[in-house]
Structure formats: structure tokens, C-alpha cells
Amino acid sequence: MMSKRAVLFDFDLTLADSTLGAVECINYALEAMxxxxxxxxxxxxxIGFSLPATLASLTGLTDPALAQNFSLNFVKRADLRMVELTSVFPDVAQTLDQLKAAGIKTGIVSTKFRYRxxxxxxRAGLSEVFDVIVGGEDVMRHKPDPEGLVKALDKLGVQSGDSLYVGDHPVDAEAAAVAGIPFAAVLxxxxxxxxxxxWPATMFLSSLRELAPLLRL
Incomplete structure (x- = not known):
């Protein structure tokens, strides 16, 4: 149990299920190639990797030109379909209400584009909830590089030790470790x-419902 001034979240599979959208858009991009x-x-x-890393993981292809082609096709399809194929997890609204009531600042750090x-x-009625959102277009280096986390904390005016990062993927844990931010994995x-x-210091949550007790709320 701990006391924190800010909680940062990954987005995909942490706050929202984008599986259907990812499957459709990735396979569209692969088919186009x-x-x-x-x-x-x-x-x-x-889900949680950058698009070039996703292509490399799925196909073994690492050529920058192919990665750019894959990314352009993914984004083309995602602009049409990703929003309607993504659903925010049901525990998110209540969890954020609890954090806000306790005076804890909140943010999102994700490889997903901020505009999306x-x-x-x-669409989920949560447009005014987060104090900061750092998306894929806001950084030069994606996770596991800590650039996005550092940028979010700078905007919030919070030190790394006074914050918590919540994510679902090892890439989130690695980024948090490099940034010196305590990490909780939501499964x-x-x-x-x-x-x-x-990352042996990782704390585990079966769902976001367990975050408030972890923070003594």
C-alpha cells in the first residue's frame, strides 16, 4: 500500500480493449504488403509495441521502408475503424473518480496516437478526466524508452518516486524501471x-478495481 501524487496509465489493454481493432488494422496492413x-x-x-516493433515481432521484418509502409497502412485503416472497435473497460470511470476525489493527478502514456x-x-464520456495524455506522436522514442513517462511527469510537476505507472505489458514495466517509477501490472x-x-518490484492487479485499495483510497 502506498501514497502517490500521480498515477499514469498505459492505454491499450490497460484502460481499453482494442483487440478487435488491432487485429483488423494489422491484418489490413499485412495484406496490403x-x-x-x-x-x-x-x-x-x-499490443503496446510501436508499429515497427509490431511488424518485426509478427514477421521478422525490420527494414525501415517496410516498417513505414506497414505503419501507413495500419494508420489508414485505424483512422476508419479503431475507435468503433475499441471499448473502455468498465472499471475505468469508477477508478478515475476515486483518484480525482483523493486529489491524485492522472495521465496516459501510450504508443497509441494521442488524437485517437x-x-x-x-466517445466513452471521459474526455475531461485525465490531466495529461502523451501519445505516440508526442515523443521521438517509444516505450520501452522512458521519454513519454518523463514528459508526462514534467507536465504534471510530479517526481518519479511520487507517481505510479499502471500497464499490462512488459514493455511498460521496462519503461517504468528506466524512469525510476514504481510499476503495477494489471493482468x-x-x-x-x-x-x-x-522486474521483481512489480505489483499486480487483476483489474483496475484493485488500484484504489493499493493507494489507500
Whole structure:
């Protein structure tokens, strides 16, 4: 149990289920490159990676030109379909109400584009909830680089030790560790407890409902 001034969240599979959107948009991009479709389970395990890292994980392709082609096709499809195929988890609104009532600042740090996060939140009636959102277009280096986390804390005026980062993927744990931010893994994604063994200080939540008790709220 701990006391914090700010809580930062990853977005996909932490605050919202974007699995259907990711599967459709990734397979659209692969098909546009004359590559075979990927299995939904494999795609779900990449949610949280940058788009070039996603392509590398699914196909082994690392050429920058191919990664750019993949990214452009993904974004083209995502602009049409991602919002309607993403649903915010039911525990999010109550959890954020609890944090706000306690005077705790909140933010999102994600590889997902900020404009898409904002549209999804508006659709869910949560457009004014977060104090800061740092998306993929706001940084030069994506997670596991800590740039996004550092930028969010700077905007909030909060030190790393006074914050908590909540995510679902090992890439989130790695970014938090480099930034010196305590980390809690919410097991709503594809990762299991064993996947976080390299970060032994990780705290675990089965869902966001367990966050308030962790913070003594």
C-alpha cells in the first residue's frame, strides 16, 4: 500500500480493449504488403509495441521502408475503424473518480496516437478526466524508452518516486524501471505474472478495481 501524487496509465489493454481493432488494422496492413494474416493471439501479444516493433515481432521484418509502409497502412485503416472497435473497460470511470476525489493527478502514456485516445475517451464520456495524455506522436522514442513517462511527469510537476505507472505489458514495466517509477501490472492483457519476472518490484492487479485499495483510497 502506498501514497502517490500521480498515477499514469498505459492505454491499450490497460484502460481499453482494442483487440478487435488491432487485429483488423494489422491484418489490413499485412495484406496490403502481400503478407499473410497474423493470428489474433499473436497480434494481441504485440499490443503496446510501436508499429515497427509490431511488424518485426509478427514477421521478422525490420527494414525501415517496410516498417513505414506497414505503419501507413495500419494508420489508414485505424483512422476508419479503431475507435468503433475499441471499448473502455468498465472499471475505468469508477477508478478515475476515486483518484480525482483523493486529489491524485492522472495521465496516459501510450504508443497509441494521442488524437485517437482522445476520440475514444470522448466517445466513452471521459474526455475531461485525465490531466495529461502523451501519445505516440508526442515523443521521438517509444516505450520501452522512458521519454513519454518523463514528459508526462514534467507536465504534471510530479517526481518519479511520487507517481505510479499502471500497464499490462512488459514493455511498460521496462519503461517504468528506466524512469525510476514504481510499476503495477494489471493482468487484463496478454501478459502473465511470469512475463514480469525481470522486474521483481512489480505489483499486480487483476483489474483496475484493485488500484484504489493499493493507494489507500
Amino acid at each position: 502481400a503478407l499473410p494474416h497474423a493470428e489474433p493471439k499473436a497480434i494481441r501479444a504485440t 485516445i482522445e476520440t475514444i475517451l470522448t 487484463t492483457g496478454a501478459a502473465t505474472r511470469n512475463d514480469f519476472e525481470p
